[in-house]
Amino acid sequence: MASNTSGGSSDRQRIAQQRLRIIAGHLQRPVDGDSAILAAECKAQGSKPDASREEKTVPRRRQEIMKWNGWGYSDSRFLFNKKGQAEFTGKRYRLSGMIIPGLKDWFEGTFGASLQHKTPATPLLNNSAVQPPTLNEAFVEELKSTGIPFSQDAEDRVFRAHGHCLHEIFALREGKFGRVPDMVVWPNCHNDVVKIVELASKHNVCLIPYGGGTSVSSALECPPEETRSIVSLDTSQMNRILWIDEKNLTAHMEAGIVGQDLERLLNESGYCTGHEPDSMEFSSLGGWVATRASGMKKNIYGNIEDLVVHIKMVTPQGVIEKSCQGPRMSTGPDIHHFIMGSEGTLGVVTEVTMKIRPMPEYQKYGSVVFPNFEQGVACLREVARQRCAPASIRLMDNEQFKFGHALKPQVSSIFTSFLDGLKKFYITKFKGFDPNRLCVATLLFEGDREKVLQHEKQVYDIAAKFGGLAAGEDNGQRGYMLTFVIAYLRDLGMDYYVIGESFETSVPWDRVLDICRNVKARIVRECKERGVQFPPLSTCRVTQTYDAGACVYFYFAFNYRGLSDPVHVYEQVEHAAREEILANGGSLSHHHGVGKLRKEWMRETVSNVGMGMLKSVKDYVDPSNIFGNRNLL
């Protein structure tokens, strides 16, 4: 899938050969390449080139396949064509190459935006606008001698200076760069990381681990006050599955592997992890661990903390790992929980053992329409009470339902459009649902066929008790597809004066309705008070259910024409929304993490003593603040 440029691969070969020369003398590597279980040292030494390697998604020069100032692949984007119709380019997604006839009207109607008013991004990265690197010569010298590849190229550095917060992307589109890393290193294996961390400690260099770069918490931003040389440690080349243990159903991976590669490679052996965060195309295993990620199908497979069996992390104090792979231990506080959620402040996660499952025999999407959001939430609550949640169950509110509708691609057959009309008639006219109040839940079932069908019936029966009507597989599937393209849509909005973002929280069941209502209303009010000329899009959905509560996602976007500092307004509104979340009993974050964006609320979130505990861990593990991204604390 990844397009490999010749430059990239020849580079790799050159470095591989160099490393081979250096290390060949003192390492006797057992060659054991034909079993499914592959115990491997650094791949650069590998005599047998990894067959799947050429299919890996993320090259060192990411900008060759990905946008430097937007989301995702360079070849995939939304645009309004000459006829004013929206279409999605590229070939990668189900939606690719399709016309989306409803999007323009929705877009203009919702935001008061117009195709006449464009705000195009700066097309090319201007290298001269990037600060020259502050280099620690001694560090660079010693690093060179290890043979670990690195770069001081402006494009490489800029690419790793940001995540995907609105303000970060907005600045890039305007061609503005703040503090960026001074160089980028690409370790190839755990030992490389050990060396880099040792050198960084020795020469007092600041390290910022970089995985998929999909952070939305300002976690990747370089602290502007950092005077030391900042080195971005890009884990993307540590991307192998080192072994699969079919007896225990575990797999051992290097932490730089991104979600889509992990799933694809495991699928080839008939397995999966089932961990599917919305960012899984680009986010990495190490990033999941470092931020306590959550996957869409956690109801079956669990969140990252349930999936992880063993973690290896390199810290300035040395390597931390457990001595065995027992499925549960009573050995004091679980040290994994210092690592999970540490957000790159303690070290670099290099290798992880995760649970795997045989691939599901059968998958089925589904959807249910409810007369209103209240009924929908009541239904989800009941599903959670009966602990019969499907692999995924999500409830969109009315605005989001309409949004999803606007993203329907052009239908080719008259029959389908006729069916759609009939469905609409049945729901609104026959069943009396108010089109401005109804909302929809999307479902995904997984497992063996019989059980899925049984399960499906159980869920639909519960839904019926809350006035829910089954609304077909198509709606469900489109709902999930939306997850992957929504980030692309933001780029489209930004071409036309519309900025937006999503944020999430987790909240007890009895608060779900209240928090949804209040936060949405707060957003609308704050926008109005801050001079936003058009009513914003303020919508939410319940994306995960738990025994004691749910995860709620808010989407928020507005047309910023007439504002002198839209990003500032945006940030104020988001700040107010977060305060509202906290005041309504919501958590600071369900899975995005804290980063620098939300750390002002950390103390009240975990108490003074809690802060002290976390600080003392940091002080012990990293007394010189080598991992100086200043997240979390």
Next chain:
Amino acid sequence: MASKAVYSHRDPMLKKRDDFEDILEERRNSSDLRYALRCYAPVVYKGLCPSKAGTLKNMVLQSDQLHYVIHQVSRETGRAVDDVQEEASSILEEMAHRLQLSTVRFFAFTLSKVFKTLFRSICVNEEGIQRLQQVIQEHPVVLLPSHRSYMDFLLMSYLLYTYDLALPVIAAGMDFMGMKFVGEMLRMSGAFFIRRSFGGDKLYWAVFSEYVKTMLKNGFAPVEFFLEGTRSRTSKSLTPKLGLLNIVMDPFLKGEVFDVSLVPVSISYERILEESLYARELLGVPKPKESTSGLIKARKVLSEDYGSIHVYFGQPVSVRSLAEGRVDRCQFNLIPRHIPKKPSEDIHSFVNDSAYRLVRAQEENMVLKPWVLLASLLLQNQVSGQKRGIALDELTEQAVWLRDLSRQYGAFLHWPDHMPPSEVVSSSLSLHRGLVRISEGKVQLALEQTGGPAAPGEPRSAVTPEEELLSQAVIVLSCASYRNQALHVFLRPALLASAIHTASSNKKQEVFNSFSFLRNMFSNEFILCPGATVQDFEEACYLLVKTGALQVTQQEVLVTERGHRTLVFLTSMLDPFLQGYQVVCRFLCEEATEVLTEKQFIPAVRKFIIKHLVAGRLRYTEVLSSDLQKNSLAALLRLGAVRKIKGAEQGTLKVNTVMVNSLEDTLGGKLPTQKAVVARL
């Protein structure tokens, strides 16, 4: 209206107020019946879940809150759950309104007739109505009218019906329910009834609060109640009661609604229907129990002219913005919200402060009639001992002076500027001819001829001095109730004037100490926002300096030549209260040596005061007001100079003679406001 001086704090003179519209005018020109039967389609709250009164009851009875308390009560008392549930259900039955449009239409018809005979006009600020209409759609609304008359809540519903606004449900005292037929009528026009006291009754409280919250949250109807708790017999605003305000703020604080809008409503009567009734009540003639027959007897009031009513719908106050930066709503995160919990310290003080702000907002939008100024002047004149009264033209001159002063202080004065002042004065006097007498061009209070039903021919000798005193007191207290309407305008400057008067020097610090002492002393008597001493002091200084009555330097406070008149007026305004509090202190020192219970306090102090008045040792008849006496006792209790002993004898009062004595002396200016006294406060 005023110069746009750049001052850092708010200038009462710059207050913008809306214009009024008379709603009776249309009633006089078109059919009342058609009006009562017209199509009524109010705008409603956008989050409304339409529900009937019956389903409302079910929602309350099935709520988690009530469920919890029912089980709790059952556990504590050993009663069966069903039994407690039954009780809850009957409490609700007794309490709940049964709002019916037909009854409302009936009232719309009859009240139109009644209002037209009683009043010249009922004026409403229509901009306020428009604002209300707006907020009703946005958020649950709480209406907070001032309470001066029985009329208030019928009038409110009448107005809302007239303007096609959602009819409110109104918290009413249980005493109305005693009036058989009327009670039910009121219930059907939206009143729900609550017991006056239910201190420890958990179940009652739970049913009650859940009932109110349910109506509020679902946007069933605006909830209306009286912050002051009861009708003010003195026309002074009463210190707010917090119970219901706590309840209506709770859904916001717990995140159950996005916001709640509080709308203060100021209802000002040119003549209060219950005028002399209140005076008698304050003098110790017990309040007649509300009964239907009593109401019919009150029919004779129908033949009199009660002038006009002004109703001002104030700026809606958002609970959310009140709470912004003051309340940490996270405190509700750790306990399920349906478990009843005593409000925390900060919530309590937040609700208290908000309540004061709202009552102040009511006060500020009270319309004052020229008569209010005349009553103030006549009272002062009467006390200064001019037995023959004051010449009409002199009164007019003084009234014009006071008009200008009160306007400068930001009073909402309705003085008809197109009329010559003398005409304004005489027409005001004629409306209140029961209270004043004009003879030989001189005006004075009608103190002599009002000894009850005494016909001219009856022998005067049968009247004892006490009886005569009491009958005079009825007039004085009635008059004082009009003066009191203006008190909030003059209060802060008057406190400052009195402070200057009692302070031993002109030093600013000393004057401030004195001000602060008086303010503290009177905080049960007047609406003084807690913790706003410095602000009030600054406001008072600002007003007096601005009107040229005072010069304030860094160190000193000096009265100017031309400020003398103002200061005399202001101190005289406060003087009855100062004297009154001193008398109460003296009583406690002299007479309260043996066992005095709280119950006996009022009759005993009244006897003591009558003695002093008859002997001529006390000038102010209005000190006989039981309101003042109760307030002074409350102040002394608050300051710890008197203590309530809970023992065998219920509510025995224990007097700290030394402290009461020194408070009396300080009030009288005999003792400087020493640090010691202040510290003990």
